[in-house]
Amino acid sequence: MSGGGGETAHPPVTRVRRPNDLVQLLTTAAGLGVIVLLTLQTPDAVATLDRTVPTVVRDPLRALFSLASVVSSLATLAVLLTVAVDAARHRRAALAQALVAGVLGLGLGAVAERIGDAAGGVVADVLTGPRTDAALVPVVATIAFLVGADLQRRRRWRQPSRWAVLAGLACGVALGNLTLQGTVAAVLLGGVAGLAVRLVAGVSSARPSDDVIRTELARAGVVVDALEVAEQHAGLVRLTGADATGPVCITVVDPDGRGLPLVRRAGRMLRFRAAVVGRPSLSQRGDLEREASSAALAAAAGVPVPAVMALLAVGPALVLVERPLTGTPLTEAGERAADALAAAFAALRRLHAVGLAHGALTPDCVLLEPDGTVGFRDLRAAQPAAGELQRELDTVALLVAGAAVVGSDAAVAALRAGGADPVPPRVPALLQPVALPSSVRRAVRGTGLLGELRRALTGPDGTVAAAPRLERFSPRVILTVAASTVAAFLLASQLSQVSIVDELRRADPLWLLVALGGSALTYVGAALALIPFVPVALSLGRTTLVQLSTAWLTLVTPPTVGHVGLNIRYLQRAGLTVGAAAASVAVSQVATVAATVLLLLVVGWASGVSTARLSLVPSGDVLLVLLGAVAVVGLLVAIAPVRRLLISRLEPLVRQSLPQLLAAATEPRRLATALGGILLQNAGYVLALAASLRAFDASLALPTVIGVYLVSSAVGSVAPTPGGLGAVEAALLGGLTATGVPVAAALAAVLAFRVVTFWLPAPVGWLAFVHLQRRHAI
DSSP states (O other), X not given: OXXXXXXXXXXXXXXXXXXXXXXXXXXXXXXHHHHXXXXXXXXXXXXXXHXXXXXXXXXXHHHHHHHHHHHHHHHHHHHHHHHHHHHHHHOHHHHXXXXXXXXXXXXXXXXXXXXXXXXXXXXXXXXXXXSTTOOHHHHHHHHHHHHHTXXXXXXXXXXXXXXXXXXXXHHHHHHTSSOHHHHHXXXXXXXXXXXXXXXXXXXXXXXXXXXXXHHHHHHTTOOOOOOEEEEEETTEEEXXXXXXXXXXXXXXXXXXXXXXXXXXXXXXXXHBOHHHHOSOOSSHHHHHHHHHHHHHHHHHTTOOOOEEEEEEEETTEEEEEEEOOOSEEGGGOGGGHHHHHHHHHHHHHHHHHTTOBOSOXXXXXXXXXXXXXXXXXXXXXXXXXXXXXXXXXXXXXXXXXXXXXXXHHHHHHHHHHTTOOSOOTTTTTTOSGGGSOHHHHHHHTTSSHHHHHHHHHSOTTOOOOOOOOOBSSOHHHHHHHHHHHHHXXXXXHHSTTOOHHHHHXXXXXXXXXXXXXXXXXXXXXHHHHHGGGOSSOOOXXXXXXXXXXXXXXXXXXXXXHHHHHHHHHHHHHTTOOHHHHHXXXXXXXXXXXXXXXXXXXXXXXXXXXXXXXXXXXXHHHHHHHHHHHHHHHHHHHHSHHHHHHHHHHHHHHHHHHHHHHHHHHTOHHHHHHHHHHHHHHHHHHHHHHHHHHHHTTOOOOHHHHHHHHHHHHHHHHHOOSGGGTTHHHHHHHHXXXXXXXXXXXXXXXXXXXXXXXXXXXXXXXXXHHHHHHHTTOO
């Protein structure tokens, strides 16, 4: 260990396990499994495909292919011998590895042939090939040997081996010694054997030694002393050293880590929109090249960043040499932190002016140099030719990171002092956790910092620009889709004998009209539930049209999101500020939830339907369920992290809604109107569900229908899909069948209920939406 405090760099590890080998092994095994599964599940189709592949049966063409087969076999043997000799001379461990892989391939091929003989039928005829003159075992052994020999860096022999093996396989298929499916299966089986050995034993590292690195650096004019490891993981190592001028940072990227950035960035590109991630590099080598070009752009903008001294190719590795930036991090700047943050915003504006986004701004990344200038520690996540949204996300990240050090008011003042006056209109809306680097997001989690910054940035009227959509799919949506897929498979297995068409044909149209009428009542009830909590006078007709307009928005947004957003916009147009409008909608939502929960408990007590179990049980059991629910809630509240999360989520809502709730409670007329609206809204939905059941000759006791609807509504309200799509249907169907409704009638009733309450109101809601827009009501 040197005095620098880091780990002394030693010659690189001689054997490494490449992540890309694991990915290839899993992919190859999955492909082999698919072929075997298709052969077992669809033998007729596989046999038909095998018959469509022509074989050569007549001379002189067959004689020509036989000669080509002999030549390709000799070429394959020559390639195998050459690879073995080359490995023995230069890579003895690779030779042992290849021999082990070849032996394993022989064993797997022999076992596969025996399994094919035992299975018989299409498995023996297609996968393992004819028993006379079969070539399965040698093919598997050859592929396993070549894959185990690891020819990635032996390009001299890689291409000849591929062509020789490909020619031999083509001749085997043409002569009928191998089937097409059997050939693919043999190649995959050999690949599995070779990759498994490579993964277990490891492969020779492509990373150059320290002596080689120092020699190449000396040729480039950078003479460094002993190197120390600062950071190391698959395919990348960061070394530190010093030359005559000062410290030097050296980043070495080799092919051993190939595949890791692709997996990470592919996941990020799938989750976030292209405007957020830009065009990220999918390899570590590309990252290093982009970091070097970003440093050049930053230097052109006059922003201090680590200076690039050299970018060298050392064998298969790429080496980036930088002069690190020295200075005091923002977190240690003390009284100078506010001025340093303002200078950082000015520097960031210069980066953005040349089209460069930093991409990972944290407090430790901002450095105050001895001469008073401010720069950035590294540009590993920098994005040249960045779009407007990426630049705004940079501003948000630096604002939040700075606020964590100097406070929200000082951070906003620094933002404006740094040249962002006026503040970009979308910055307040982008103050959300998903827009922040992971370290900053963890630092502000559980605090009210984002809310403080948002309030400090909004104008006098509290207006905030609409937030651009950042994510394609949130983890919540992915989990919901996965759960819905599982539920769909389970449901399909139960409905395989049900004729839905026959059920729909015998529907009673009069009851369907009643269901439609119940759906219409829900919008009047929603309007009545909102009006009493608004401090200005609202028209019942226009407010009802606004609620009807939300039916259109639920096609493209989760059920609560579109409803709340449109109501806030409506109240703003009616003369309320954003804060007052949000508070009015929040208190309406709180009252609705409270009344609905109370109604569910009353119905559960009366009918035996509880939120935990949709079945008729004695009232004593309901009491036990309620007591159990109270106990679970009490245990959750007793857990400190859960308690803090609940307080952070509920406290702002209670603070906003409590004054108006108390005001409504002191005015019986307003309170009665609100409760009447909530009951009317729920009654409309219950009427629609009961009428839908009656339309298909099914019925339940009224308390049971109410309980089933309320539980399904609760499920739909937390589902992230538009209008609770999928979640509501599954909850309704499960509740109805659990309470005794036949599956066919329950499915038809659920479809009818969702048509009259979700699908049919949507086009009418669009007309109402357009009408209200023309009248400037929303």
